[in-house]
Amino acid sequence: MTAVTKERGRPRKFDRDQVLRLAMEVFLDRGYDGASVGDLTTAMGINAPSLYAAFGCKEALFREALDLYVTSAGPRTRDELHKRDVTAREAIQAMLREAARRFGEGRGCLVVLGATHRTTENEAVFHDLAERRNETQSLIRRRLKQGVADGDVPSKVDISTVAAFYATVLNGLSLQARDGASRKQLMGVVDCAMKAWVGLVGAT
């Protein structure tokens, strides 16, 4: 099927996907503003012109790295929240555990920590990340509503506030991870948050 179109011109010396992954690691370690193009090119093992030819600019590179993170390296929060064959409680618990499991090596989430302050040069990136965080909280809210529809969440529950609570814990996990918390400790925090469920929502 897919016709293997012959590449024209001099071929690249590096694997685009591979160096993108390396760039993602740098952004995870230092954030968008803290990662200089010099840091990136060094880690990726290429020179600046190659980076710009392949990715456009620093911001575009970050966007690609962010996409890679969300779709593969980061916690699959969306996937867990979209599962419909479980209760809302089980879905949210799975989401938090997935996050605790992924935030191992003291780095936390790229969406949460990628740009923690709005500056003149990160404007667009900051906005994009804020939107993604907002979307996550919105997804939690919707999953709770689904729970009401499914009958495993009482209809009198204050959905928005409970969603904000679990979003706060989810985001807080990134900060704990950055401060060196182990996977085991993070999992303990998640267990605490889930023990709150009965008091917040009701037994299910």
Add this chain to the structure above:
Amino acid sequence: MTAVTKERGRPRKFDRDQVLRLAMEVFLDRGYDGASVGDLTTAMGINAPSLYAAFGCKEALFREALDLYVTSAGPRTRDELHKRDVTAREAIQAMLREAARRFGEGRGCLVVLGATHRTTENEAVFHDLAERRNETQSLIRRRLKQGVADGDVPSKVDISTVAAFYATVLNGLSLQARDGASRKQLMGVVDCAMKAWVGLVGAT
């Protein structure tokens, strides 16, 4: 009493405490790395040489701003945790509510968000902030132990994990605030976290 020693040389044109407060605001808005000396001098209404004469360097200015924040502008987490005439539950609740109350205008805590990534130039500041966060969590732990001694916390409770949980919520509040959560919403999150108490520690 205090002999009013006459000041020698040309007097300052600005109030040191007042411009320090303005610098603190800038650091709150942009973080340590994101706040350039240009940003600071503009906000403070002084020129760079005046800043350096009065405060030494950017890092020293940040330390003074941080001190001001911790002792006056920020949430009085330490004070609330040191209160001994209340139960551990009441102390921790008061701490979280104080934080929710202070994190109004979408800025969060300077200790939590002042430097979220270690870089070459923020090394010392980052370490200092991490130590303060660690100290806060340690204080929560100690307050829980005090609760055990006072008899309002069962001795079988996993103190460290519960402390990590409430520290996670405390830190998470800063992220929610930065993303625009209102005081009311933050207070709702705190209420959720406190509803977990019974499940985590036991009724008191």
Add this chain to the structure above:
DNA sequence: ACCTTTCTGTAGCGGTCAATACATAAAGTC
């Protein structure tokens, strides 16, 4: 009056930032 002390504004230091100009190298096309 004159000196010393301290602060002020201007102007600029070397360094790093993100991004590029340019010449060359390596591939396919004809």
Add this chain to the structure above:
DNA sequence: GACTTTATGTATTGACCGCTACAGAAAGGT
């Protein structure tokens, strides 16, 4: 082999970074 196309390495660009040299201004001391 000549030509086109694309990638490469070197070497810069102008802007901004934290910070400071310098000269003049404004106070007290004598």
